[in-house]
Amino acid sequence: MKNFIKLEKQEGARIELHDKLNLTGSEISINVLPANGAIPFIHSHKQNEEVYFIIKGSGKFIVDGEEIYLSEGDFIKIDPVGKRQIFASENGISYLCIQSKVNSLEGYTLEDAIVG
Amino acid sequence: MKNFIKLEKQEGARIELHDKLNLTGSEISINVLPANGAIPFIHSHKQNEEVYFIIKGSGKFIVDGEEIYLSEGDFIKIDPVGKRQIFASENGISYLCIQSKVNSLEGYTLEDAIVG
Numbered sequence: 477m478k479n480f481i482k483l484e485k486q487e488g489a490r491i492e493l494h495d496k497l498n499l500t501g502s503e504i505s506i507n508v509l510p511a512n513g514a515i516p517f518i519h520s521h522k523q524n525e526e527v528y529f530i531i532k533g534s535g536k537f538i539v540d541g542e543e544i545y546l547s548e549g550d551f552i553k554i555d556p557v558g559k560r561q562i563f564a565s566e567n568g569i570s571y572l573c574i575q576s577k578v579n580s581l582e583g584y585t586l587e588d589a590i591v592g
Numbered sequence: 593m594k595n596f597i598k599l600e601k602q603e604g605a606r607i608e609l610h611d612k613l614n615l616t617g618s619e620i621s622i623n624v625l626p627a628n629g630a631i632p633f634i635h636s637h638k639q640n641e642e643v644y645f646i647i648k649g650s651g652k653f654i655v656d657g658e659e660i661y662l663s664e665g666d667f668i669k670i671d672p673v674g675k676r677q678i679f680a681s682e683n684g685i686s687y688l689c690i691q692s693k694v695n696s697l698e699g700y701t702l703e704d705a706i707v708g
Contacts, residue, residue, distance in 0.1 A: 479674030480655045485665030493643075494700065497669040501641050501692025502618055503700040504667075520706045522699065525617050527609075529688065531647070539596045549601030551620075553613040558595030572645065572688075575704070576617025580696035581640075584610065584619040588640045588691070591633050 503575040509535065509564035521556040524575040528552045535569035537562055619691040625651065625680035637672040640691040644668045651685035653678055 481497050491506040493499060503524075509515070528537070534547035538561040539554055546552060546569075554560055556578060562569075582588075597613050607622040609615060619640075625631070644653070650663035654677040655670055662668060662685075670676055672694060678685075698704075 478656070478658070479671040480653075480658075480660065480676075481669045482660050482662070483667040483669075485663075492701065493667065497643065497667060499641070499643070499669060499697065500694050501696045502643065502690060503697060504643060504645075504690070505701075517707050519708075522704045522706060524697075524700060524704045525615070527613065527615070527618065527620060529620075537596075540594070542594070542596075544596065544598050546598070547601075551599040551609065551613060553597045553599075553615060555595040560596075574618060574620070574690055575697075575700050576692050577696050577698060578616050580617045580693050581615065581619060581691075582693055583638065584640060584691050585608065585621075588638050590636045590638060592635075 501576060501580070505573045506531075506570070507573060508570045509562070509568060511566050511568045512564060513568065514563040515561060518559050518561050520559050521575070523556055523577055525556060525578050526554045527574040528554070529572040529574070531570040531572060533567045533569040534565040535563050536565070617692060617696070621689045622686070623689060624686045625678070625684060627682050627684045628680060629684065630679040631677060634675050634677050636675050637691070639672055639693055641672060641694050642670045642676075643690040644670070645688040645690070647686040647688060649683045649685040650681040651679050652681070
């Protein structure tokens with residue numbers, strides 16, 4: 477068994493990577509909304525925090541009723557209880573959504589690394 | 593306290609987001625290697641899996657001695673024990689590195705979501 481899985485660039489409105497990459501510490505999805513598109517519901521989470529990374533385009537997030545404008549290269553982290561909605565601008569938007577369980581991370585970077 | 597943190601596009605060779613976004617389930621870093629640059633050491637991890645997402649450019653990863661070529665939009669997931677090295681191509685490379693603790697994810701997406 478190799479210790480890595482490579483996945484080439486994916487095309488589609490929503491690609492979930494959990495099973496493709498055999499993820500065990502996070503779920504990552506690639507999402508594409510067309511111009512003026514939207515996720516048609518409000519949602520929150522039970523125990524996962526989410527980090528969104530804007531790959532291309534721009535859009536508006538509404539979290540607990542507050543409007544936040546995001547464009548290429550921006551991030552937003554949302555706690556589980558935040559009630560969120562996502563809207564593309566007239567340019568459309570592509571983003572990664574990274575879910576992980578709150579308080580599950582222990583050491584990281586230097587504490588967790590073995591060099592050599 | 594708001595249930596979100598926004599972070600605008602960052603510039604720099606390496607930006608670690610853990611403290612900027614108050615992350616508790618993952619660590620995410622933004623990394624930029626110039627043309628023909630490299631991370632100057634081999635490393636593995638104690639308990640974190642890593643997912644790399646190529647934002648721009650291209651490069652070569654070596655994992656346990658095997659060469660893997662990656663370009664914009666590609667992903668690679670590496671198990672903790674994989675011994676990894678990263679090299680930029682002549683175009684340079686920008687990538688996200690997402691660390692999370694192996695086997696820490698429980699429910700995700702529909703199981704973890706609350707709609708409405």
